[in-house]
Amino acid sequence: MAEQQDWNALSDADFRAIFRSWVEENLPPELRFMRKQRPVFEEVAEWYHRLAEKGWLSPVWPQEYGGMGLDAGKHIVYVEEWARLGCPRIPDHGIGLTGPLLIRYGTDAQNDFFLPKILSGEHVWCQGYSEPNAGSDLASLKTAAVRDGDDFIVNGQKIWTTLAHCANWILLLARTSSDGPKRQNGITVLLVDMTDPGVTVRPIPNLRQETDFCEVFFDNVRVPAANVVGEVDQGWALAKAVLGHERIFLGAPSRPEYAIKRLERLAKDRGAFDDPGFVARYAKLRLDLYDLGSAFERFARVLRAGGDLGPDVSVLKIFCSELYQRITEEMLTVAGEEARFWDDLQTAEGEVDAMNLYLDSRAPAIFGGSNEIQRGVLAKGVLGLPS
Structure with a gap:
């Protein structure tokens, strides 16, 4: 039976602790920090159904439709903990796109037919x-x-x-x-x-x-x-409107944070921290990651206060995706000749999926509106430059 509670009445810290505790207890260990970025439904079906039974599969759906009913602030906490705990990405177009679109614009007949089947996993x-x-x-x-x-x-x-x-x-x-x-x-x-x-x-x-x-x-x-x-x-207005505050997550620091931890693991094992040149480059990456986190938090505060994101949120997507690329490029530099191999690199602290992360880092600058498009949005919508 899905659990219903006014999660928005809790403090962010209390909600974070509850969510973290439940995930740590219920997420199958073999699914934590999966190497595969996009597992298919069958690979994560057990986790999908556990979330659905708990009522935590669809964070922003209203509770009457089987969701958690989270406001923007709590949704950010949910996403942050999801990434921090290594939860696998579930097939989420039904949860994150189709469901919210139907809840906002669909007919009663559409909602009655489609929404339960999204939650059950019958419809992917x-x-x-x-x-x-x-x-x-x-x-x-x-x-x-x-x-x-x-x-x-x-x-x-x-x-x-x-x-x-x-x-x-x-x-x-x-x-x-x-x-x-x-x-x-x-x-x-x-x-x-x-x-x-x-x-x-x-x-x-x-x-x-x-x-x-x-x-x-x-x-x-x-x-x-x-x-x-x-x-x-x-349909164009619908497709744009349903994105809402989801745009902020294109610039969430989770991917570069994961990558820099793997860079640190590899650099320690290969003695790269003895190289002043590497230390200088690493420090720049670390400082940029702190700046990204600060920028993300600034936009998150706007959402928590009930505000709307402006065109300036595009800077997050550009900064995040390009920082992710720079971190993974440095990882291959540290790996040296080993970077030629597809297999994960072995270190004393565990494996490092260097080539996997490098290849994955190529995509975020393109999907969700390429960085060239995002720069155009900033030029026109923030700087007021002519089209």
């Missing part, structure tokens, strides 16, 4: 946004949904769709109209069953021979009009 979701020619410039998407009686007929292609080969539903952005002065007009949100005829998924192997990403093709896929979320042609 993926996000159908990016296309071959519509990534950071998402509003230029071409996947089309044409009305045909009580259905829409969908044709097109999505790419970089995370874990699509493990999902059975996709939250899809499709173009339903080309009218209007802006490309953002005429985009609709659809809930699409990936087991329907005409849906084809092709995994894209990466350098680690993992298949986190996929291409998804739609060939005359028939989608009930009842699966439209919100209003037809108004």
